Amino acid sequence: MIDKIKALEALSTQLEPTPDKRAEWNKKVQEYADRFIDGLPDAKGFVKPDQLNDWPTDYPIGEDPRELDELLAVLEREVDHWGVNPASGAHIAYIPGGGVFPTALGDYLAAVTNRYSGLLFANPGAVQLENQLIRWMCKMVGYPDGALGNLASGGSIANLIAITTARDHMGIKSRVVESAVIYLTEQVHHCVHKAVRIAGLGESIIRYVPMDRRFRMDVAALRRQVEADKAAGLKPFLVVASAGTTDTGAMDPLDAVADVAAEHNLWFHVDAAYGGFFILLDDLQPLFAGIERSDSVAIDPHKGLFLSYGLGAVLIKNVRAQYEAHYYRANYMQDAQALEDEPSPADLSPELTKHFRGLRMWMALHLFGLAPFRACLDEKRWLTRYFYEEIQKLGFEVGPYPDLSVMIYRYIPREGDPNEFNRQLMEKLHRDGRIFVSSTTIDGVFWIRLAVLSFRTHLFHIERLLTMIREQI
Ligand SMILES: *Cc1c(COP(=O)(O)O)cnc(C)c1O
Numbered sequence: 001m002i003d004k005i006k007a008l009e010a011l012s013t014q015l016e017p018t019p020d021k022r023a024e025w026n027k028k029v030q031e032y033a034d035r036f037i038d039g040l041p042d043a044k045g046f047v048k049p050d051q052l053n054d055w056p057t058d059y060p061i062g063e064d065p066r067e068l069d070e071l072l073a074v075l076e077r078e079v080d081h082w083g084v085n086p087a088s089g090a091h092i093a094y095i096p097g098g099g100v101f102p103t104a105l106g107d108y109l110a111a112v113t114n115r116y117s118g119l120l121f122a123n124p125g126a127v128q129l130e131n132q133l134i135r136w137m138c139k140m141v142g143y144p145d146g147a148l149g150n151l152a153s154g155g156s157i158a159n160l161i162a163i164t165t166a167r168d169h170m171g172i173k174s175r176v177v178e179s180a181v182i183y184l185t186e187q188v189h190h191c192v193h194k195a196v197r198i199a200g201l202g203e204s205i206i207r208y209v210p211m212d213r214r215f216r217m218d219v220a221a222l223r224r225q226v227e228a229d230k231a232a233g234l235k236p237f238l239v240v241a242s243a244g245t246t247d248t249g250a251m252d253p254l255d256a257v258a259d260v261a262a263e264h265n266l267w268f269h270v271d272a273a274y275g276g277f278f279i280l281l282d283d284l285q286p287l288f289a290g291i292e293r294s295d296s297v298a299i300d301p302h303k304g305l306f307l308s309y310g311l312g313a314v315l316i317k318n319v320r321a322q323y324e325a326h327y328y329r330a331n332y333m334q335d336a337q338a339l340e341d342e343p344s345p346a347d348l349s350p351e352l353t354k355h356f357r358g359l360r361m362w363m364a365l366h367l368f369g370l371a372p373f374r375a376c377l378d379e380k381r382w383l384t385r386y387f388y389e390e391i392q393k394l395g396f397e398v399g400p401y402p403d404l405s406v407m408i409y410r411y412i413p414r415e416g417d418p419n420e421f422n423r424q425l426m427e428k429l430h431r432d433g434r435i436f437v438s439s440t441t442i443d444g445v446f447w448i449r450l451a452v453l454s455f456r457t458h459l460f461h462i463e464r465l466l467t468m469i470r471e472q473i
Helices: 002-015 017-042 068-079 103-114 124-140 155-169 175-178 190-198 220-231 254-264 277-281 282-288 319-326 330-340 358-368 368-395 417-433 461-470
Strands: 148-152 179-183 205-208 234-244 267-272 296-299 312-316 394-398 406-411 438-442 443-452
Touching: 002 205, 017 068, 103 358, 124 148, 124 277, 124 312, 124 358, 148 155, 148 319, 155 190, 155 234, 155 254, 155 267, 155 312, 155 319, 175 179, 205 220, 220 234, 220 254, 234 254, 254 267, 267 417, 277 282, 277 296, 277 368, 312 319, 358 368, 368 406, 368 461, 406 417, 417 438, 417 443, 417 461
Parallel strands: 179 205, 179 234, 234 267, 267 296
Antiparallel strands: 148 312, 296 312, 394 406, 406 443, 438 443
């Protein structure tokens, strides 16, 4: 038996590379990363794949090791060449962020040390580090001490945690789901609909509150609808507003929504996944007035703090409510104890074992300090305003004046269907690919979008986009 164990050990210790091997791998990965980053200024924002490659059959998982060089070559050829390039400043579509380098450092160390950040007793430092980041964001939106939340993988899970908490705190048991009412606008992000369904609220009543001409929630209409629903014996319990919609960048009137939520005892959730960090700009703070009166906020550091993908946050004012909806221990008193010390992420989210994802954010904020983040957000806002003016000089129609850094525009040709014209223009811009933009359809109208949020997007990219558009009309 000992011989057998020794033989297995000889093979299994291959999982621990020698220091030389580690150094060699580190060097190669670092070289690859450097080449990638240094190549970004010349890289396209989008390389339209002609066809799917033959990846799955081409590269089976086998018993024997392969060379790192070979893997990196596959990565370069099959992954890092095609499609959208979210690391590039030429990505001005969807909601970009870029991926600041300290994200990689934080992730690397989190992976190497493999610290357990799910439970306080397993690593108080890791949990405190993450909770401190969450409290910093809570303070940023004006929540009182005692509020907390969770660092999630992205905005979708952040919204899910908020909606699950709202469901339980507002007493929406299965027998009342069919008469429970949720208020939102047609511009709310689709992940909210997903979260509603996943949280078991798929059969509740969704009211689409009308919007004004700037795609903001019409709060008078919200109030009338809530009153009518209450009079009809329904159970209004949740209103979801957006601080920066994905489609048009619209800011719902949060303070007025908060009034209705307070009058009618609704859980008030703000989806600020895209727009939230613009609150760091003093002169934009009035747009966020009322966010401090909400019950929960979703906000994405992998958007507005330019971190690489994999970090969204939910902020929840009543941490006890979040806890009640997510804890997993049985003994109530014991739980209360745990909450008083320092809450563990595992008690506040669906996850148990989790990536120590706070480390990347902590690294980025401390290595740079806040000033360049603020400047970067401000720059993106001004780039959007600049484009808003310049694109009109080319004869384009524009949507609402951009509050943040998303806007919509379209060309009205002298003859022919404008939707078809803009669809074709979009297609041509995608084929070009030097700058990557995306489109949306609102009330049957096809619009091209501009979403400036990659930290690498600068005036150069906006000018280039204007040139590309000029060439196509
Ligand atoms: C991006 C976005 C989401 C979804 O967040 P993910 O991080 O992609 O899961 C939700 N709401 C808004 C407003 C967004 O822009």
